[in-house]
Amino acid sequence: MEEKVPTVEAYEAAMVLSGVGDALGYRGGLWEYCTSGAQIHAELAQLGGLEAITLQPPEWPVSDDTVLHLATAEGLCTGLEGEALLQELARRYVSAMGDMEGRKPGPTSILGTSQLRPGEPEGYRIPFNPSGTGCGAAMRSLAIGLRYPHTWELPTLIRVSIESGRMTHHHPTGYLGALTVALFGALGARGEPPERWGAELLRVLPLAWDYVEGTGVAVGDNAAAWPFFRDAWHRYLESRGLLEGCGPPQVPVLSSPAERDAAYLCWALQGWPGRSGHDAPMVALEALLAAGGCWSELCARGVLHGGDNDSTGTIAAGCWGLQGGLEPVPPGLHRCLEYRGRLRDAAHRLYALAWGGP
Known part of the structure; x- marks a missing residue:
């Protein structure tokens, strides 16, 4: 089957909206740490809804998710490959930790970057971490799929997503989240x-x-921890009638925030929906399947839920942007977004590398 060539505008929407999903879910830390989607939706209504919000600091900064996603994207934009690229990504992840004031980086990302030794032989590798199951690798990996979107590039996508993921999250549940989001971006x-x-x-x-x-x-260590991620995704896809990849998906209505919180909680580790490498992209995919082309529904399901919603928002909104574009999104949500220029520039460079465009 001949691959469909996307537009550079689709890449721009993916990168910019990944930042929008992050800033909206994060809300300066107020919503990322809220366990009640109903409370978040009530507070959103008091603000006047999505149309009334202007995402910009200090109330609406991007979190560590976007800072680290930009580290990935801008590392890929150098055009380096192989060992040189992995060293560059490690260097950028270490550097990015200097831009975390008020952004609440996760403890696994802090620990992982402290163990990196960019410039040394295999200095991008850290020890296996039995606790490295979080979504910190997943949230920063959409750009990998944008850089390597072609079917024949799958081995490269696998290598770069796994190696970059386990620079901080050396556990299959963590780094397979990076592979998943990169793959979703490519698809x-x-x-x-x-x-x-x-x-x-x-x-x-x-x-x-x-x-x-x-x-x-x-x-x-990796072999012993491997089955959880695979089995969790098998159960989810089976429940949605998607094991064979044929539609239509059997997505339950889940019309209220409380119902969505309860559903997402069933997939979660340690009672924190979207926190882990397996379920952050799972929540994002559920939102994409249910929302279709509706931006507000995508936000309701993929961003404004109880749990680690800036991470699920980064993934869900970025993926949505590839097909939905920026046009349906209220301009206040993206025109003043922190680091918007960097996200846009990275999108254009990734597109040129992947598709030979402008």
């Missing part, structure tokens, strides 16, 4: 509908294991 960039994404992920996971095993790094 979305070439026009594959979201109902096919999960089945493709299950197809790719054995290839990912082949890579992990082939590197010979903490193979035993």
Whole structure:
């Protein structure tokens, strides 16, 4: 099947809206740490709804999610490949930790970056971390799919997403979240509908294991922890009738914030929906499947829920932008967004590298 070529505007929307989803869910830390979607929606109504908000600091800064996503994107924009790219990403992740005032970086990202030694041989590798299950690798990986969107680039996408992911989250539940979001970005960039994404992920996971095993790094630890991620996604896709990647998806209505919170909680680790590498992209995909082309519904389901909603928002809104674009989004949500210029510039450079465009 011939790949559909996206527009540079689609790339721009993906990168800018990833920042929008982050800033909106984060709300300076007020909503990221709120466990009640109903409370978030009530506070949004008091603000006048999405149309009334202007996302800009100090009330609406981007969080660590966008800072680290930009580190990934701008590292990829150098055009480096192989070992040189991995060293560059490690260097940028370490540097990005200097821009975390008021952004609430996760403890695993803090620990992981402190263990990186960019410039040294394999200085981008850190020890296996039994607690490295969080979504900090997933939230920063959409740009990897935008850089390597082609079917023939899948081995590169696997390598870069896994290696960059385990620079901070050396645990399959953590770094496979990075692979998932990168894969979703690649599939979305070439026009594959979201109902096919999960089945493709299950197809790719054995290839990912082949890579992990082939590197010979903490193979035993990785093997023991590997099944959880695969099994969680198998259960989710089976419940939505998407194991074969055929639609229509069987997504429950979940019309109220409380119902969505309860559903997301069933997928979560440690009672924090969207916090982990397996369920942050899961919440995002659920939102994409349910919202279709409706931006406000995407926000209601993928951003404004109880839990780690800036991370799910970064993923969901970025993926939505590939097909929905910026036009349906209230301009106040993106025109003054912190780091908007950097996100836009990275989008254009990623597009040129991937598709040979302007």
